[in-house]
Amino acid sequence: MVKIIKRKSLGLQPVYDIGVEGDHNFLLESGLIAANCFNKSHSTAYAYVTYQTAYLKANYPTEYMAALLTGNSGNKDKIKIYIARCIDMGINVEPPDINRSHIDFTPVGKKILFGLSAVPNLGDGAIESILMARKENKVDFKSFPDFCSIVDLRTVNRRTLETLIHCGAFDKINENRNQLVQSLDPVISWAQKRAKERISGQMNLFDMLGGGTTGDNSETKSFDTAPRLAQVTDFAPQERLKKEKEILGFYVSANPLNTIKAAVDIVSPVSLAHLGDYKRKKISAIALVSAVKIIMTKKGDAMAFLQLEDLTGQAEGVVFPSTFAEVEEYLQEDARLIFWGKADSKDDKVQFIVESVEPVEEAQMIIVELTVQQARDRRIQNNLKSILQQQAGNDKEGGKIRVVARIGTGEEGKFVRLDRKFWVQNDRAAVTALSNANYQARSTYILPH
Template identity: 50%
Template structure:
């Protein structure tokens, strides 16, 4: 710290900020002028830190992204953003694991293990208690009963246990999450009773029979632990939904990830890149709806304001009255959707004006098989062009892509037609193509 003892005005001069067009001076007492300038020493220091950061990201990407995720543990939005960045560079962020997770996000070969610090409802004390109990257990819990018998249930409460179960933290020692949720109260009561017996020096008769008289034994069995109900596990969709509800984001896998590769030929836009699209440009996104707010416009017609989410982030969408009736049946939350519309960028605000919404499971593609001779024949090309343009109609409504398959002796070539040749009705298009002598068929997008 530098203490200013005396100020003296030398002269009056025009002072400008770097990169600021107009004067940006601050008039102080005694005629002094101050400016928010960025001097060379600061510039040099920041440039040096930037170089170091870039070097670490380029040469130690797993360690670098682990540190970045740990530093953002209190921000769900940032964690989602950085996990998407990890996915782009080939790093898999694995769900929390009761036997391997640390407080921070931890590198493991080419993957990153989710850190306990980013799990909701899991405080500092609970994390410390779990890690301490795991160390005393020899580095691993053998099963859920082993875990319950070693932790402090006053510190790791029921809410924390539920969150860990829904997050998949126990999947490595007990894969059926529904069993753990349904049997949690029984196991908590059993663990509390076991602790009480231990504190009072009373040994359970089953422990005596099994020889489990020492907590230091490396192979303690818990045959007297209550049996979990024999029920089927949650479906994959239910698991992901529970993860989102209890953690604020998906941890094991994003519901849209299976569609990422199969929908690539549609050239969907990431929501995080929406602001980079030109306004009024026709785009599509593979996303889910997280909020749906229905509204009545000034003409007493129905419309809706939506919040969309994909793997990269969130964005706003609006369905005007002119398209509401067409899309209303597909206004469904937490369901993979293919959404067509136009980018709308005004100032700092970006949104999608939505024209069409379809469930990903219903997305179809028209395939046309052509021989190499047919593909280069001008008459065949003209005939094909005429049929597709006839089936296209309104370009805003034509959202069914056309793919050509050209089979030669040595290879099979897939050619995606430009969206000017996409069509509105898949069945009608296939029928028209078959009537004209083309071999055409429909296929749904696969997850």
């Protein structure tokens, strides 16, 4: 190990320097000068680790992504990004499961089971209590009362139970989350009394006979029977997902955008994760509005800041006063919208400057049917481009109605997205023009109606 005896600026010296500002050269005891160098051994170590990482991701993708999620279990933003990456890789991340989940994210075949360490409001004590109860009983929890009667409710408290319910940990044994929430107090009270009786050494007749709890549907006739769960309907799907996101910070059991993923893949708007690659260009993106903040400018005009998210990430949307009045009615939380505008940066943060919006349910596209032979014919290609450019209007970057070519027939047919400059202004006029030129074309909604 080299000992540095003093430090001072030596001006320009004939040593390799990667450009660290200020006084950075060191005088060694041997009389030599050391600078901030990136030597070959250091470079080799980085390259080797990079190779190992790439090898694992290519050959063991599920295990690799599970380890990546586990390593970032305390960072909600990164978990969301990595879950989106798993989806792109064809790996499904399942919600927490009270009977199967472990501390870490666990690979199960081609799926990943959500790790308990990434669930908020679950301390180490609560997780240890759940895993210990599972290990000691050597059987799955059969019901919610069964779970509460076995775990230590001093560590797995009411807040923890509510968190586990809303994030889907009990869905495999009871998918009615509202029923479990409404039954929390009576079940906790019953379970605490059972725990006190066990501690005092008292046992009831059912326990001596090996019966235990009588299940979800038993009447509360005595101290020893589990209370009947509240007979209520479950939360509406949208409210269910909203509560799940409030707990976790992201969706895991489902995503409001999952139902339109196929449409997103076809129309291929810009994803929020790559918004920074399209600065000062007119773009569109399909996103969910997770938050809306309306403010008044100094002139008294209303504008809005939006929190947008899609399956790849999040971004801030800005609606200036000149646009606000036109789009105000659509700016609602949990609304799925197609946003038009431009990407811009402010304080090293990319923003989506919203110029107009359109509900996904109302968005349309034109599908042009082509045979393989037609798609290869240069003359037919040029004629099709010419017609579409005429229908694009005066906007140099095209219209707002997307055009997709379907090449081939049946299951072998493939969708090909046409460039933004070939989008049209009016679907009916464009379909008529294409039909008059002997093209088979039709207008349809992006989502099935």
